[in-house]
Amino acid sequence: MKKIYRAERVYVHHLHSKTALSNEVLIITSYDYFLQKYDIGLLKKRYAQIILIPHSTEDDYLLSAKVSPLLDKFENIQLVTNPQYDDRNQIIYELIVRKNKSIRINTVYDFCENILRKVYIPEDVSETNPNIDSSLNFGRRIRYPKKLIDITISTSLFFMSLPLWLLSYIMIRFQSVGDVFFYQERVGMKNKNFMCVKFRSMRTDAEKNGASFSKKNDSRIFPFGGFMRMSRIDELPQLINIFKRDISLIGPRPERPVFTETFDETIAYYNVRHNIKPGITGYAQVMYTYGAGVHDARHKLMYDLYYIKKWSIRLEMEIIFKTVLVIFGRKGR
Numbered sequence: 001m002k003k004i005y006r007a008e009r010v011y012v013h014h015l016h017s018k019t020a021l022s023n024e025v026l027i028i029t030s031y032d033y034f035l036q037k038y039d040i041g042l043l044k045k046r047y048a049q050i051i052l053i054p055h056s057t058e059d060d061y062l063l064s065a066k067v068s069p070l071l072d073k074f075e076n077i078q079l080v081t082n083p084q085y086d087d088r089n090q091i092i093y094e095l096i097v098r099k100n101k102s103i104r105i106n107t108v109y110d111f112c113e114n115i116l117r118k119v120y121i122p123e124d125v126s127e128t129n130p131n132i133d134s135s136l137n138f139g140r141r142i143r144y145p146k147k148l149i150d151i152t153i154s155t156s157l158f159f160m161s162l163p164l165w166l167l168s169y170i171m172i173r174f175q176s177v178g179d180v181f182f183y184q185e186r187v188g189m190k191n192k193n194f195m196c197v198k199f200r201s202m203r204t205d206a207e208k209n210g211a212s213f214s215k216k217n218d219s220r221i222f223p224f225g226g227f228m229r230m231s232r233i234d235e236l237p238q239l240i241n242i243f244k245r246d247i248s249l250i251g252p253r254p255e256r257p258v259f260t261e262t263f264d265e266t267i268a269y270y271n272v273r274h275n276i277k278p279g280i281t282g283y284a285q286v287m288y289t290y291g292a293g294v295h296d297a298r299h300k301l302m303y304d305l306y307y308i309k310k311w312s313i314r315l316e317m318e319i320i321f322k323t324v325l326v327i328f329g330r331k332g333r
Helices: 037-044 060-071 083-098 108-116 140-160 162-175 223-231 238-243 257-266 270-275 283-287 294-309 313-327
Strands: 013-016 025-028 049-052 076-081 102-107 181-187 193-199 248-250 279-281
Touching: 025 060, 037 049, 037 108, 049 060, 060 083, 076 083, 076 108, 083 102, 102 108, 108 294, 140 162, 140 238, 140 248, 140 313, 162 223, 181 257, 193 238, 238 279, 248 313, 257 270, 257 294, 270 294, 279 313, 283 294, 283 313
Parallel strands: 025 049, 025 076, 076 102, 248 279
Antiparallel strands: 013 049, 181 193
16 A cells, blocks of 8 residues: 655545445545544545545645546545635535536545544644534443443453463562552543552553653563553453443543643543543554554544444444454454
């Protein structure tokens, strides 16, 4: 697959598909930052050609000259627009109409939810998404079945995993000096902080230079700690947090206050994820690759808000299944 460049480096970038189920061409006229590799793979199975047109201040004639030849061999075109950039949308629309092509128009908000199964989060914190209600949360119709799933699966998992608790206790004591359990303040539902408990996977001096995101091949992680992280065994003590009603089995990953304060200021709608309980695993965790920082937090939020907005027992079971795949060494998607 060809690389998708950032908006400031390219004007029009097009991707051909050899496995598309239709002869339709897809044109996206808003920023392409919300598309990741998984999304492109999904779209290439659906559309014969994908044309990405990042928002730019370059000459509109140049835009037409680059896009026009790509449309000649297609009759059916789907145009995905960001209504907050009407000038660019109008130029592309008029170009398609002049060619007498069949056109379907979709907003980037609906396109993300219906096709990519995530909620569009603007890159600019001042931009809005009319499909997001800042009071979005779970009502009783959802809370009760989720609670039943939490109790049933968590209790079963606790008793089934007792040998792993014993193994982890022994190995942590053997490989690293310090406590077996690691307690850390995290932000929960309604922005209330709680103490999250895990098996300790890092040295006790891991944050002597201040709080920081963990990363792949982190030198602060001792050998068995790395195994626990890879297999998610270090998360098992969070079952205690479920029994204490701090978190749920599935939900947005609970972050530390030092990070959420930054994300609240730099990522649109970030605080909406705190309208429900966080979870040990979640939709974002099985759909998005490992990462840290504002860019990754924004992408994960797209999945977290989709989970809140589109919750169903089927989605809940899908996340549990993908989590099992991750634990046993396979990718969740």
